[in-house]
Amino acid sequence: MAFFTHQIRRGFSSSIIKNGVIKNVTIIGGGQMGAGIAQVAASTGHTVTLVDTSEDILKKSRKGIEGSLKRVVKKKFADKPEAGEEFIQNVLQNVSISTDAGASVQAADLLLEAIVENLKVKQDLFGHLDELAPANTIFASNTSSLPITDIAGSTSRLDRFGGLHFFNPVPMMKLVEVVGTSTTSQETFDSLLNFSKALGKTPVSCKDTPGFIVNRLLVPYMMEALRLHERGHGSKEDIDIAMKLGAGYPMGPFELCDYVGLDTVKFIIDGWSAKDPHNPLFASSELLNKLVAEGKYGKKTGEGFYKYK
Numbered sequence: 001m002a003f004f005t006h007q008i009r010r011g012f013s014s015s016i017i018k019n020g021v022i023k024n025v026t027i028i029g030g031g032q033m034g035a036g037i038a039q040v041a042a043s044t045g046h047t048v049t050l051v052d053t054s055e056d057i058l059k060k061s062r063k064g065i066e067g068s069l070k071r072v073v074k075k076k077f078a079d080k081p082e083a084g085e086e087f088i089q090n091v092l093q094n095v096s097i098s099t100d101a102g103a104s105v106q107a108a109d110l111l112l113e114a115i116v117e118n119l120k121v122k123q124d125l126f127g128h129l130d131e132l133a134p135a136n137t138i139f140a141s142n143t144s145s146l147p148i149t150d151i152a153g154s155t156s157r158l159d160r161f162g163g164l165h166f167f168n169p170v171p172m173m174k175l176v177e178v179v180g181t182s183t184t185s186q187e188t189f190d191s192l193l194n195f196s197k198a199l200g201k202t203p204v205s206c207k208d209t210p211g212f213i214v215n216r217l218l219v220p221y222m223m224e225a226l227r228l229h230e231r232g233h234g235s236k237e238d239i240d241i242a243m244k245l246g247a248g249y250p251m252g253p254f255e256l257c258d259y260v261g262l263d264t265v266k267f268i269i270d271g272w273s274a275k276d277p278h279n280p281l282f283a284s285s286e287l288l289n290k291l292v293a294e295g296k297y298g299k300k301t302g303e304g305f306y307k308y309k
């Protein structure tokens with residue numbers, strides 16, 4: 001049985017979002033976040049099209065979704081393996097993959113972007129898709145750190161644009177930050193909030209401020225751990241152990257940086273530092289810059305602060 005089809009559901013000539021209820025979701029970016037969101041949306045009965053730049057990347061996304069679903073099923077269907085396998089097949093049936101963003105947005109109630117953390121790249125994508133997507137399709141970004149207002153400015157649908165910020169790993173993390181700008185309509189905000197609930201997540205409402213709630217607190221903490229290490233005040237291993245055993249965090253800050261992706265952490269901190277260069281919380285780290293320059297982005301590339309198989 002084919003797990004995924006490459007076919008776009010062309011039967012729809014335009015999005016048919018009814019009463020603001022999101023059913024068809026197109027996710028642009030099949031990396032760790034996009035694939036995770038696709039998995040959770042498909043698991044909760046949504047129809048998902050996952051878009052990336054190449055078939056190879058999408059094959060990797062598919063493998064990641066299957067692997068994660070197996071972990072979920074192991075627990076959820078512990079004593080019913082056949083029902084677990086059926087669940088996996090049903091979820092996978094809900095996901096199509098495509099390298100054609102323009103075609104895949106035709107039936108979308110929601111277009112959710114999870115590509116690289118770069119304002120210009122996101123603006124180009126949204127500006128382009130704004131011309132192709134049905135007028136009533138809601139646009140949202142999963143950005144970690146960029147102002148939603150700046151991203152939305154590349155489109156003409158300021159009232160139908162918001163932020164939907166998930167956490168990594170998406171299948172495990174319960175929170176979604178729902179972000180409204182000064183122009184996001186109440187209807188759009190409510191649709192995004194209700195969509196988060198339909199995914200089984202707990203949404204919180206955020207203003208469009210840098211890093212929203214979690215990252216505004218978490219990223220300066222992670223960066224301070226790197227600087228503490230650079231000052232020679234602790235090994236990365238000891239700092240990680242200290243924060244896990246002394247503060248109850250599930251991962252230490254170096255492990256977490258590797259988990260998030262060092263490229264993403266650098267994009268976040270460089271972006272904030274450029275806007276507020278004298279804020280010591282946003283100071284850079286040479287060690288981070290060096291690892292990123294070497295292409296060592298953390299878990300996703302097999303090496304960051306630590307090595308992964």
Ligand SMILES: CC(=O)CC(=O)SCCNC(=O)CCNC(=O)[C@H](O)C(C)(C)COP(=O)(O)OP(=O)(O)OC[C@H]1O[C@@H](n2cnc3c(N)ncnc32)[C@H](O)[C@@H]1OP(=O)(O)O
Pocket residue numbers: 068069071072075143144166167168169170171172173215218250251256260
């Ligand atoms: C940068 C941003 O913009 C915002 C962000 O996302 S910041 C990052 C936020 N995320 C965090 O802080 C993550 C912190 N880490 C954790 O919560 C945990 O370490 C973790 C959930 C990732 C893993 O948990 P763990 O106990 O360390 O490891 P592990 O035993 O492998 O996993 C625990 C359970 O989660 C499941 N799990 C972990 N990752 C999973 C995934 N991707 N898919 C499905 N299940 C997964 C495992 O199967 C396991 O299930 P059981 O308990 O049934 O065995």
Ligand SMILES: NC(=O)C1=CN([C@@H]2O[C@H](COP(=O)(O)OP(=O)(O)OC[C@H]3O[C@@H](n4cnc5c(N)ncnc54)[C@H](O)[C@@H]3O)[C@@H](O)[C@H]2O)C=CC1
Pocket residue numbers: 028029030031032033034051052053057113114115116117118121125142143144145165166167168259260261264300
């Ligand atoms: N990694 C994390 O912990 C979190 C990341 N985010 C945000 O989510 C976004 C994605 O992050 P990750 O999934 O970690 O990155 P990633 O590097 O794992 O994946 C990004 C994907 O986007 C694809 N892509 C890039 N440009 C594209 C384009 N124009 N069209 C289609 N696909 C394109 C890439 O090929 C790649 O597969 C970023 O904005 C990041 O800040 C948000 C929450 C947590």
